[in-house]
Amino acid sequence: MASNEGVRRGTRIPCEISITLTSLDPAHLFSEPCLIILVNPLGCAARFGRPLEVGSAVRLDGLPAGTNVTARVVNCISMGEWEKLWLLGLALDESANVWGIQSPPEDWTL
Template identity: 40%
Template sequence: MSSGDNSQQRRLGTRVRAQIPVRITSVDPADNFSQTCHTLMVNPQGCGIRFPRALPEGLQLRIEDLPGRGITAARVACNRPLEEGSKFWIVGIALESPGNLWCMAPVPTDWGTYTAPPKFFPMSVKYIGEDSVIRKVRVIEA
C-alpha cells in the first residue's frame, strides 16, 4: 500500500496471540521439509509461525497436528525476521479454507462465522454437506 493511499487495509479477523504446536510440511518436492513448530498468532485466515528460515512466498504447505487432530492446506504469505540478529523468522501462513482451526474459545467478535471450531475430515474425504442423507449402508466383511 502506498503512503499516499488513505484507505485502510482491513484485516479479516483480529490476530490472537497463541502458541499452538503444529507440524508444517511442504507439498513442493523441490523444497521438501516437515517440521514441528509453534504458532505465535492466529486468526481465521491463517497464522504466524516461528520458523528457522524464511520460506518462499506462495509455497504450498500442509498444516498437521492442529487442535482436534486436523489437517489443512495452506500457503506461505510473507516472511519477517523475528528480531534483528535472530536466527528465526515469523512466517505468515494463509489457510486455503478459513476457519477456527485453532479451536479457540472465546474468539473476537470480528471472527464472525468462523467462531465455531471445525468438524475435521481427512483431506482425502470430500465433504458433501450438512443436508446430505445416507440412503444405504453396505457392510463389507473381510
C-alpha cells in the same frame, strides 16, 4: 466506494500452538516443528527455523482440533541476524477456526 484493501478481517489472538509444518512442494520437501504465535480465521503468524518463499504451499499438521489444513506463505521476515528464526505469515486455503479457540470473537463469523 471505500476499498477493503489493507483491512484486517478477524481479530488476531496471541497463542502458542506447536505444530509440524510440511512442504507441499516436491522440489523442496521438509516436515519440521513450528510454533504458531498469532491466529485468526484466515491464517496465522508462526516462528519457523528456516526462510520460505512467499507463495509456497504448506500443510499445518497436529492442530488442536486434530485436523490438518493447507496454507500459503504470504510473508517471511527474519527475526534477526543472530536469531536463526523467521516469522511466517500463513494464509489458510479455507478460512476456519482450526485453532481450537473455544469462544472466538464475533468478527470470526465466516
